[in-house]
Amino acid sequence: MIMTMKLFVAELWHFAAVFVVLLFFVAFYIRWMQSYRISHGHFLIGMGAVGSTFVALLVAMFAFSYLVVFLILCLLGAGIWLIYNDWYFYRFPIGREVLASVDVHRATLGANTRLGRYLRRRQESQPAIFNSLVWLIGACLLVVSLFGFGFYRVVTAIAVGEKRAVAAQKAATAEVKQEVVQVRSELTQTFQEATDSLKAGQQAIVESTQTVNRETAKLAATVARETKTANSRLERKLDRTNANVERARKSAIIIPAPVRSSPPINLLSPDRVKPVPVDVPQRRNRHKVGYTEADPCDCDSLLARNPYLYQ
Amino acid sequence: MNEFLQELATALNGFPPILIVLLAPFCGSLAACIVVGIAGGPDADSPGKIAGQFVVGWLAGAFGGPLLAPIFNAPAYTIGFVAGASGYWGIKVYLKKKQDEILNKPGGPGNP
Numbered sequence: 001m002i003m004t005m006k007l008f009v010a011e012l013w014h015f016a017a018v019f020v021v022l023l024f025f026v027a028f029y030i031r032w033m034q035s036y037r038i039s040h041g042h043f044l045i046g047m048g049a050v051g052s053t054f055v056a057l058l059v060a061m062f063a064f065s066y067l068v069v070f071l072i073l074c075l076l077g078a079g080i081w082l083i084y085n086d087w088y089f090y091r092f093p094i095g096r097e098v099l100a101s102v103d104v105h106r107a108t109l110g111a112n113t114r115l116g117r118y119l120r121r122r123q124e125s126q127p128a129i130f131n132s133l134v135w136l137i138g139a140c141l142l143v144v145s146l147f148g149f150g151f152y153r154v155v156t157a158i159a160v161g162e163k164r165a166v167a168a169q170k171a172a173t174a175e176v177k178q179e180v181v182q183v184r185s186e187l188t189q190t191f192q193e194a195t196d197s198l199k200a201g202q203q204a205i206v207e208s209t210q211t212v213n214r215e216t217a218k219l220a221a222t223v224a225r226e227t228k229t230a231n232s233r234l235e236r237k238l239d240r241t242n243a244n245v246e247r248a249r250k251s252a253i254i255i256p257a258p259v260r261s262s263p264p265i266n267l268l269s270p271d272r273v274k275p276v277p278v279d280v281p282q283r284r285n286r287h288k289v290g291y292t293e294a295d296p297c298d299c300d301s302l303l304a305r306n307p308y309l310y311q
Numbered sequence: 312m313n314e315f316l317q318e319l320a321t322a323l324n325g326f327p328p329i330l331i332v333l334l335a336p337f338c339g340s341l342a343a344c345i346v347v348g349i350a351g352g353p354d355a356d357s358p359g360k361i362a363g364q365f366v367v368g369w370l371a372g373a374f375g376g377p378l379l380a381p382i383f384n385a386p387a388y389t390i391g392f393v394a395g396a397s398g399y400w401g402i403k404v405y406l407k408k409k410q411d412e413i414l415n416k417p418g419g420p421g422n423p
Contacts, residue, residue: 036358043358044348047365051341055334062330066322 011153014064021060022145025053026138028078033134034119045084049077061149094118323388335391336372336398340365343396347403364406368399
């Protein structure tokens with residue numbers, strides 16, 4: 001708000017300065033138009049002074065910061081014009097007979113000086129010198145110039161504001177871009193560090209695993225060796241045991257062979273075939289081989305007692 | 312003096328270009344017309360004629376200066392000033408020649 005107020009006040013001063021210079025220019029131009037016919041010097045020096053005023057006016061409008069220099073030039077021209085006027089009317093004074101014909105009390109336009117009275121007299125003799133059209137043109141020039149200048153300033157202010165907005169946007173974009181780049185680099189660095197540490201950890205794990213594997217392999221080899229030794233010992237022991245057992249079996253275990261041939265299996269029905277008489281052992285031997293009277297087949301054959309014995 | 316000139320050149324280079332284009336021929340034409348008017352004496356030309364030559368010289372300089380700028384390696388305001396002065400001088404010489412032509416023609420005004 002303060003910034004806006006400062007800008008507004010600066011614009012106000014600018015406008016006021018342009019207004020003053022423009023008023024001075026228009027008034028001086030009209031004065032020159034009124035007086036340039038007096039002498040050659042009036043024309044030339046007035047032309048230079050009015051021209052320098054015009055330059056100062058344009059500078060005040062469009063390059064305000066240079067106004068001081070060109071205002072000095074303008075005032076220099078106006079001062080030379082004034083000094084020349086003074087010198088001229090001192091050198092060529094207006095005659096008393098000329099001034100006597102002018103009614104002093106009727107001289108309402110212009111200063112009540114020698115020059116003013118002279119111009120008053122000339123106005124009466126040549127009414128075209130204060131042509132109302134000249135004043136009208138001057139007023140129109142003034143108004144149009146002021147309105148044009150105001151329009152120019154407003155358009156310039158809008159353009160400057162837009163330029164500033166664009167510059168601010170660009171700066172903000174650049175800042176964001178820089179931030180993005182920074183964040184990206186930081187992220188990359190962090191990722192790299194994490195990857196490195198992860199790799200180191202993995203390597204440590206692999207190394208420890210390798211160590212463990214090596215130890216395990218060593219242990220396994222030891223175990224295998226010991227197992228092999230134990231196995232061979234066991235085998236030897238087993239062989240010896242087997243041999244002992246075999247020897248013992250060979251010597252101790254005797255499979256009882258049948259003392260006589262087995263009786264033929266009777267495939268025919270006992271109803272149609274006359275049973276073959278079986279030679280029953282003597283009663284006195286029966287208790288020796290374990291036969292009893294109640295044997296179902298009434299014989300001492302193992303095969304007869306259990307037909308599946310030798311299958 | 313050299314420093315002052317350098318500062319002046321810097322200040323003039325900082326001007327808006329449109330002002331340089333407009334004002335340099337203006338100043339050149341003005342200076343030329345004042346110099347020529349002082350040198351020519353009181354009865355050289357009528358004030359209206361001088362003013363017309365000044366305006367024509369200004370416009371000629373304003374149009375011709377930018378055309379001459381690529382040829383001469385000089386600041387824009389110098390070229391504009393010289394172009395304005397030479398525009399005034401050229402239009403003066405041209406008008407004089409034309410006037411003599413018209414006046415000295417056998418059937419022209421004043422030559423029956």
